[in-house]
Each structure stands twice: as C-alpha cells, then as structure tokens.
Amino acid sequence: LQVTWPYTLRTMATDKIPYRSRAPEFHGFVAWTSTALLFVLYLLWALLPDDYIVWLGIRWYPNREWAILFPAWTVTLVLFTYFAYSMLAVARTPSFSDMCSIRDRHSKFQQSNLSLSRHDPFIAATKPDAPPETYDMPIGMINRILYGAP
Known part of the structure; x- marks a missing residue:
C-alpha cells in the first residue's frame, strides 16, 4: 500500500484485495422484506x-381473536421476562450482612508507602490537580466518613 496526499490509498499490483462476502447484506434484505x-x-x-x-x-384462516391475543401474549411474555431477570438478579445478590458484599477476590485496595498514608492513604496518594486512582475503600473508612465513628 502506498499512502499519498491527501490520504489516498493505492494498492500495488502484487497486493491482493481481500474478498468480502455480501451474504449478510442479502440475508438482511430478505429478513427485512419478509418481515x-x-x-x-x-x-x-x-x-x-x-x-x-x-x-x-x-378458505381457511385462524380465528380473528388471535389478532388481539397474539400481541397481548407477546407483550405479557416480554414483561414477564423482564420481571424474571430482575428477580433472578435480586435473588443472586448477597445480603448486606454477607462479607462478600464488602470484600471479594476482585477487590482492589490501595497500596501506599507515603508518609501521609498513616493519616489518610487516599489523600496521600493523590497528586496536585489530579483525580485519585480507582480503588475499593475499606469499610472502616466508609463508616468514619458516613457516621463519624472511629
């Protein structure tokens, strides 16, 4: 490939142009048309x-009541699916008293060796005019911030 100004690409005679199938275009057209x-x-x-x-x-066709029943059942099925997935998510969520809701194998706590880290490791790790890196905060610090408890 040769790149020339203004950003045009020329292929050499020895370069092979990759073949791209147009089957997805035809399938999409057939699906859209049939729908x-x-x-x-x-x-x-x-x-x-x-x-x-x-x-x-x-001479034969389904009863006309299915013109209303089929969309109604479809909407009901979609709403039930949303409800079922949300209830599955709630059922799989650990309770607040469970330790894995506070800390698990994916937790990433800050490692700091700065002198200010003994007072507040999150303030000690920040640079001037820069947001701190993303870390999980220890539950003790959360309690101090929210409730003022030691």
Missing part, C-alpha cells in the same frame, strides 16, 4: 372482512 410482508399480511387478515378474504381464494 414487512408478514406484517402486511397480518394487517390484511386482521382488518379485512370475511367476504374479501374468501373472495381472494383463502
């Missing part, structure tokens, strides 16, 4: 009177 067609058929089935459907040559 639109099915939606139009659904609307025609739900809204046309029986005489027109029979006139089109269709």
Whole structure:
C-alpha cells in the first residue's frame, strides 16, 4: 500500500484485495422484506372482512381473536421476562450482612508507602490537580466518613 496526499490509498499490483462476502447484506434484505410482508399480511387478515378474504381464494384462516391475543401474549411474555431477570438478579445478590458484599477476590485496595498514608492513604496518594486512582475503600473508612465513628 502506498499512502499519498491527501490520504489516498493505492494498492500495488502484487497486493491482493481481500474478498468480502455480501451474504449478510442479502440475508438482511430478505429478513427485512419478509418481515414487512408478514406484517402486511397480518394487517390484511386482521382488518379485512370475511367476504374479501374468501373472495381472494383463502378458505381457511385462524380465528380473528388471535389478532388481539397474539400481541397481548407477546407483550405479557416480554414483561414477564423482564420481571424474571430482575428477580433472578435480586435473588443472586448477597445480603448486606454477607462479607462478600464488602470484600471479594476482585477487590482492589490501595497500596501506599507515603508518609501521609498513616493519616489518610487516599489523600496521600493523590497528586496536585489530579483525580485519585480507582480503588475499593475499606469499610472502616466508609463508616468514619458516613457516621463519624472511629
């Protein structure tokens, strides 16, 4: 590849142009088109009177109540799925009295050897005009900040 001004790329005769399949484009087009067609058929089935459907040559079709029931059941299923996932997350959350809600194997506590670290290691580790690095704070420090308890 040769790069020339203004940012144009020229390939050498020996360079191979990578082949990129266009199958995803065709699959996306077919999926979009078939979805639109099915939606139009659904609307025609739900809204046309029986005489027109029979006139089109269709002798059997599902009961019209499914035009309302299917979307209602789908919405109910989606809402139930949201509720079930949120309840699973709540069930898997440890209680406040559990030690793993305070500290676990992913905890990262600050290691400081500065002279001010004996007073407050988080203040000692900061540089002027810079935010401190991200660390987990010890539970004792949280209690001192929130409740003023030693």
